[in-house]
Amino acid sequence: MTVSNSYQTIKVHKEGKVARIKLNRPQSLNALDVGLMTELLQVLKEIKDDSSISMLVLTGEGRGFSSGGDIKSMLASSTEDQFSEIMDMISELVMTLYTLPKVVISGVHGAAAGLGFSLTLASDYIICEEDSKLAMNFIGIALIPDGGSHFLLQEKLGTGKAKRLIWNGKVMDGQEALMKGLVDEVVPSGKLSEGIERYINTCLSKPVQAMLKTKEIYAELNKERLEKALQLEKEGQRRMRRTADHQEGIKAFIEKRKPSFKGE
Template structure:
């Protein structure tokens, strides 16, 4: 059976045992504003409840997966209460994605930056195209990663390498990301869908209940650590938003110039 359900900014398509979710704000490179995050959370909860779905595939419409948090909408946040509300949505979104009792696969083309990259890291398997641009680039505006990335990067890289990646904010292409262990496959440009179809068939031909039981064991072992990391990120991000370096980073971004940080 085939079912399609379009939220305002997320396309959801179910066919057989597979649910495909597409971020759908292509004009903004699928920048994550509150509306998109709420739609994605609602779509994930719908899929989570569906007993017929075994595999979830997350991709982005248009020229990229996601450019990250929507900085323009971030600038409109006034006060700690509004900020906390947005961070709570982010945290629930990441926990729902990470704990999803399905195999979750992310397919990346173009940009996967900041919070967009965090969402990808919360999935079980990541494919990207070789010319993709992946970046944990919060440092560029004087912030720390959120979306659970401190925990998720530590899981993939170990603490020391995770710190280095976070601190330099370097943009990586698909092959570099594969070599570092940040993604699981790097495909030639334009071949993402071929890779997704191949991996989908591989999963559907496997004893998926056994795969999901293994996932459940790891989720049970790790979910409290992830929740703690998300709370620490929320506290830390609010503090960083009060710094002079964050103000300078935002001004430089808006003015399209290199920031001059002073460590304040």
Template structure:
């Protein structure tokens, strides 16, 4: 058993074949800044090297899973070099989660928005609470999804429904997300931990090596498509950051008002 220090941005608790990874910036609803993303990436790489681990459970500390990318950090990315560095970390994080040779389980309570939702979608199995709020809401600030979401949503929804979801950017409650096929279980409020334990036990009572071999085959079939999506998202995100609509989206977010987009 191993527990990382409480003060760290990512907490990891290992017991038996299970690693529990907790995003730990509760004061910002686990908004993903460079520090948190690098901390998560480092933890995942360490977990990957441990042959005794079979299951990884990803959750968020505090009132929600993750509110998405840290807007304040985003505002400081004034040049293409800084932007490229952050996008490279996002892309490596998505690829590392998706290709991890473990069963990855995401447990969502509260908010999972933007990049936070993208990371959850890399998981093999997603549980949420019925009153969770899930949103692929990049469109609200004139951006496109990143973290591989073009690929990940296409896998779960198909192209047409994925486009509709990205374009409307609306907030869904957990039950609606389940009906759409975006998550695998929607549990009553406060029952996430119970649901996670039940699913972990189900996996541990299964022939885990067979489960992981199936994951490996699908990973090999799909990882080049994910890599291509990540590269296109990086290029597209930079182009969108230059638009007037993005500037208006950020300004309206800060001013807490409805944006007035002009398609420019």
């Protein structure tokens, strides 16, 4: 068993063939700032090269999985160069997770919103508690989904349903997300750990290398499409950040009120 305490914003634990990463900014509901994304990307690269690991579990500390991108830190990164660096980091993080040569399980309790939801969609198997709150809620601040979500949602739902989900931005509980095909398994509240262990044991009783070869083939088939989606999201997000509606959305978020959008 290996436990690493050298990180500030994540917890890492390795035992046998399973690595576990826990997002660890509970005071901000594990909002994804540059520090957390940097550490997460570093660990994913280490796990990628660790031939003794065949499974990865991604969860969140505290009250939820992740509330999404850290809006306060994003606002502080207001220059074009800073914005571009953050978007490039998001792209590398999602691509690394999506193509990781391990079976990746996302375990969700509480909130998985925005970019946090995108990370779960880049995994292979999503387990969530029935009272989880999942939302692709970028529309609430007049932005578009990033983290490859246009591609990832299209893969799960098809184009029409993906568009409606993005435009709606509604919060879904675990059962609704399961019915839509967005998650793979729902467990009762407080039973996430048991569900994760059950799926790990199921996988480890199978020829995991054969499972991973199938994942590799699909990753190769889809990699160019995901790269294109990430590029288009970066360009689109840059344009949306300049709109009056986005400025109103951010102002309303800070003031904790409903935004008044004008389509501008």
